[in-house]
Amino acid sequence: MGQTITEKILAAHAGRDVVVPGEIINVRIDIALANDITAPIAIELLEAANIPSVFDREKIVLVPDHYVPNKDIRSAEQVQIMRRFARKHDIRYFFELGEMGIEHALLPEQGLVLPGDVVIGADSHTCTYGALGAFATGVGSTDIAAAMITGETWFKVPESIKFTYKGKPQKWVTGKDLILYTIGDIGVAGARYKAMEFDGEAIEALPMADRMTMANMAIEAGAKSGIIAPDQVTVDYVSRRAKRAFELYVSDSDAAYVDSKSYDVSEIEPQVAFPYLPENTRPVSGAGTVPIDQVVIGSCTNGRIDDLRLAARVLKGQTIDRNVRLIVIPATPTVYRQAMAEGLLETFLAAGGIVSPPTCGPCLGGFMGVLGPGERAVATTNRNFVGRMGHPTSEVYLTNPAVAAASAVLGRIGSPEEL
Amino acid sequence: MITEGRAWKFGDNIDTDVIIPARYLVTTDTKELGKHCMEGVDAGFSKKVRPGDMIVAGENFGCGSSREHAPMAIKGAGIGCVVAESFARIFFRNALNMGLAIFEVPGISGGIQDGDRVSVKHDTGEIIDHTNGRRFFAAPLPPFMQEIIKAGGLMPHVLRKIRG
Numbered sequence: 001m002g003q004t005i006t007e008k009i010l011a012a013h014a015g016r017d018v019v020v021p022g023e024i025i026n027v028r029i030d031i032a033l034a035n036d037i038t039a040p041i042a043i044e045l046l047e048a049a050n051i052p053s054v055f056d057r058e059k060i061v062l063v064p065d066h067y068v069p070n071k072d073i074r075s076a077e078q079v080q081i082m083r084r085f086a087r088k089h090d091i092r093y094f095f096e097l098g099e100m101g102i103e104h105a106l107l108p109e110q111g112l113v114l115p116g117d118v119v120i121g122a123d124s125h126t127c128t129y130g131a132l133g134a135f136a137t138g139v140g141s142t143d144i145a146a147a148m149i150t151g152e153t154w155f156k157v158p159e160s161i162k163f164t165y166k167g168k169p170q171k172w173v174t175g176k177d178l179i180l181y182t183i184g185d186i187g188v189a190g191a192r193y194k195a196m197e198f199d200g201e202a203i204e205a206l207p208m209a210d211r212m213t214m215a216n217m218a219i220e221a222g223a224k225s226g227i228i229a230p231d232q233v234t235v236d237y238v239s240r241r242a243k244r245a246f247e248l249y250v251s252d253s254d255a256a257y258v259d260s261k262s263y264d265v266s267e268i269e270p271q272v273a274f275p276y277l278p279e280n281t282r283p284v285s286g287a288g289t290v291p292i293d294q295v296v297i298g299s300c301t302n303g304r305i306d307d308l309r310l311a312a313r314v315l316k317g318q319t320i321d322r323n324v325r326l327i328v329i330p331a332t333p334t335v336y337r338q339a340m341a342e343g344l345l346e347t348f349l350a351a352g353g354i355v356s357p358p359t360c361g362p363c364l365g366g367f368m369g370v371l372g373p374g375e376r377a378v379a380t381t382n383r384n385f386v387g388r389m390g391h392p393t394s395e396v397y398l399t400n401p402a403v404a405a406a407s408a409v410l411g412r413i414g415s416p417e418e419l
Numbered sequence: 420m421i422t423e424g425r426a427w428k429f430g431d432n433i434d435t436d437v438i439i440p441a442r443y444l445v446t447t448d449t450k451e452l453g454k455h456c457m458e459g460v461d462a463g464f465s466k467k468v469r470p471g472d473m474i475v476a477g478e479n480f481g482c483g484s485s486r487e488h489a490p491m492a493i494k495g496a497g498i499g500c501v502v503a504e505s506f507a508r509i510f511f512r513n514a515l516n517m518g519l520a521i522f523e524v525p526g527i528s529g530g531i532q533d534g535d536r537v538s539v540k541h542d543t544g545e546i547i548d549h550t551n552g553r554r555f556f557a558a559p560l561p562p563f564m565q566e567i568i569k570a571g572g573l574m575p576h577v578l579r580k581i582r583g
Contacts, residue, residue, distance in 0.1 A: 024561060024563050037441075037444045037486060037488075038485065038486065040447055041447050041488075045574050049574060049578055066441075066444075067445065072445065074446060075445050077445075078445060121485075122485055122487075123484075123485055124483065124484050124485040126485075138485040138509050139485060139509060139512060139513075140485055140487040140509060140512060140513035140516060142487060142513065142516035142517055142572065142573050142574060143512065143513075143516060143573065145574060146516075146573050146577045149577060149581065150577060150580075150581065154563070188432055188479065188482060189431075189432065189479035189505070189507075192479060192505065192507065192508065193508050219483075219509075222479060222482060222507060222508070224508055277432060364436070364441040364484070365436075365440065365441050365442060366442070370442075383434075383436065385434045385436040385437060385459075385483060386434075386436065386437050386459050386460065387436055387437065387440050387459045388436050388441075392459055392462075
């Protein structure tokens, strides 16, 4: 019996030839990641235990991205805890303001996560790195604290579900739409505890940014991880960034899957996930008339340069509806400067939007665009739970950047085709 | 150890944003987080809870974020344990790591009503609804996870391993 890419990566990090789904294994980790919400708890645990040193100062990555630039005194104190810890242990990859970007855009961009890696992060969207052909999953602060001491963690080897995407996508259909459609199909617990493996000609044709968007939202189907086999797109992306050697794994043709799904992407329209779960998806043509107050374009899901280019393509020469506030958030300083060089920021500002520095900010209702009672936002983010972006009666509708941009102009949820 | 108290019922897919909204994630203080526990679905929840009460929920409890503040808030509110049809995986792991007792019992939603008096025996996983007289059993945890619980959580477990 062959093995899946996930089983191969886990076996290699457990010092084994083979692992099977369901068994509990101890694995070596390549990167342990935490942010300004989750790192302080881990650091407090390490300090309470009087840990003199971390396992490897180059394999711990600390990114204060959620409430930075600090929104208040208490969030500033959280980052102070990180900063002091980073200095004390000489942590190589602590990203201070100016270098800091949204973690799941930043780490791949900086070549810190690579194909074949095992990555754990105290952030649920750590699964993003599966787009590079890595095994990456979210854990809590205590798991990160333990891993910072030992360089290891435990996993139950997940079963894999294969998702195959065939055909050519319609205009304005992106990786975001494929993953929203999939979550709409299987539900928010549809891949609970499982590895989602994405393949097929439509995935092979996807640029890296869209692959990251898809792997990023595997958690919204309850998955442990999302993964795409590395190919030339992957190698082109990582080879100029990688700071160390990496390994390419692919699934054997006789690997075992607990389930498989197949989609013809030519039948998939741009998607909108209605409140209050990412599984409440509808095609944009069936959204009806939903007036909106705010549009957010950014986040670890859709804040990369490709996403901003797509939004700018729709907004070029347009003016947003006077009842809508448009907030654009480039995910990293590199994305920001690239967008500036290409004139994209000018397009957003000319359309009536604002451009924020890199931060998770409004995605989780932190700052930089929190919603008031009853307000509605279209967002390129990943969650639309009750109160996710602010007041419990506010609403978030999840879309791709093109639909979000078009909606800002229309003042309601709508397609770029309507402009 | 036994938890005995009132059952507070919740539905499927209770996410970490309603368990502890992100605006409160600027502290690591368990008691303070507890004051805002479940605020996204029931604003007055923490004031109503008495020590020993428990949460009884449907499928996929704790889905969403990796914030450990979610099990911390539940503990901080005085909840003795969470019984659900199933748990989201990061929440499950976090609860185990920080010593919040959780019990997976398929079918429990239909068996226990909101407000019922319920007791949960942590070592055997036996759950008794004293209001309707029904009895349930949670699936036992794998031995490896039981070891973590016996050690008092993941950190003591790891420290014991490295310090002997």
